[in-house]
Amino acid sequence: MSRAADHAYAEIRSLILSGDAPPGAPLTEEQMADLCGVSRTPVRDALRRLEVELYVVRSDSQRLFVADWSREDVDEMFTLRGMLEAHAAARAARRFDAIALDALRDCNAAIERAVGEATPDIAGFLDANRIFHRIIVETAQSPRLAATLATLVEQPVVRRTALHYGREQLAQSAQEHRELITAFEAHDADWAHGVMSAHIRRAFHAFASHVATRASAV
Amino acid sequence: MSRAADHAYAEIRSLILSGDAPPGAPLTEEQMADLCGVSRTPVRDALRRLEVELYVVRSDSQRLFVADWSREDVDEMFTLRGMLEAHAAARAARRFDAIALDALRDCNAAIERAVGEATPDIAGFLDANRIFHRIIVETAQSPRLAATLATLVEQPVVRRTALHYGREQLAQSAQEHRELITAFEAHDADWAHGVMSAHIRRAFHAFASHVATRASAV
DNA sequence: AGCGACGTTATTGTATACAAATAGCTTGCG
DNA sequence: CGCAAGCTATTTGTATACAATAACGTCGCT
Secondary structure, X not given: OOHHHHHHHXXXXXXHHHOOOXXXXXXXXXXXXXXXXXXXXXXXXXXHHHHHOOOEEEOOOOOEEEOOOOHHHHHHHHXXXXXXXXXXXHHHHHHOOHHHHHHHHHHHHHHHHHHHOOOOOHHHHHHHHHHHHHHHHHHOOOHHHHHHHHOOOHHHHHHHHHOOOOHHHHHHHHHHHHHHHHHHHOXXXXXXXXXHHHHHHHHHHHHHHHHHHHHHHO | OOHHHHHHHHHHHXXXXXXXXXXXXXXXXXXXXXXXXXXXXXXXXXXHHHHHOOOEEEOOOOOEEEOOOOHHHHHHHHHHHHHHHHHHHHHHHHHOOHHHHHHHHHHHHHHHHHHHOOOOOHHHHHHHHHHHHHHHHHHOOOHHHHHHHXXXXXXXXXXXXXXXXXXXXXXXXXHHHHHHHHHHHOOOHHHHHHHHHHHHHHHHHHHHHHHHHHHHHO
């Protein structure tokens, strides 16, 4: 895509993900333009994209703010993601060939490596995990499904979730990935559907209990 | 929203829906700007929105074209819509109150009226049908779900589908709507889920058989 | 002191000019 | 005659200036 608009998108997105622009913070086009060193035009494009992806929300009079997710919002997102990604897994199970399976196994090996180290490499886990899920969605060969899943803001929530994973949760996740691979090897759509559905639900529970812990600690 | 951008959006959208801009036709910003009597800036916004809603597709070098749906694409859209809207119906079943139910019954009365006439009022049916489904999605109280469903391009395909409905298909649709209302009155989420799922699948089959008929006729 | 109208200021919407990139054609070479 | 390289024209990307609109604070009135 375009150079400046992409740069602005990445810049603003990382601003949000890093927490420098906390939920509820106003985002004016001019500030963002100054920050990114480009004019308002590409910034507008970037903000539109971030709006579609629900990183930012628009007030009734067109002002933009960093999105704030309530507990219900997160619940919703994980529910939708679980539904759609389980469907993707089922479709993918019927379509996996040797090449895609190899890629998936490689990716899983990277995940196990990241988790297996003395101090788990969370960033490495996240990257490999994202690729793992992406391979499955791509294998499902359903552009609309892929697009819908992509706009479901997985990233922000997923990151915040796994950032607080303990060793046993990482191991559990890896275990589920292994079972998914087995289901794919067997081309068993129902099996893959069930495992993926449980996989996402477990991630949500890990997130929810983490939030509950923090809430009670405060 | 903004005046000019909204106008451009509506104009280009109707251009696509009417068929004046057939699938595959290139849409240049300048032509659209001339057509709508505004500058390229609001046209860009409008085209971005239409792109998200899959009315237009972007080539690898940023040129935009009217989207063309293959048989698989339509299959995909109906599958996703069925999954999501059945979920919405289940959620809505737990949340329907007297007021929303009344609105739904009123809407259904309008549908029956449109279908019951000597010559079925397809346009009236479509409008009322859209409201019927909208009430359900709104009652589900899930903004993300609503947004996801909205971007699933229901309208173009739905319109083209029902335009060729025969009297018995319209009656069948109305029958399913009545059953949905009964399920909602009983707050039976599973029932609502099943009926809605079947309802969408039936719409898809009607569409698919229509296409098959036309294809064999040609 | 509370409340409302007004003016100021900040922010977004739109238009236009220009730069960059891309596709398509033309021309020259093998 | 086919193909490739380069040029031209078309199209999109970006910057900037200006217009419209909405938020906010101020001043005056009751």
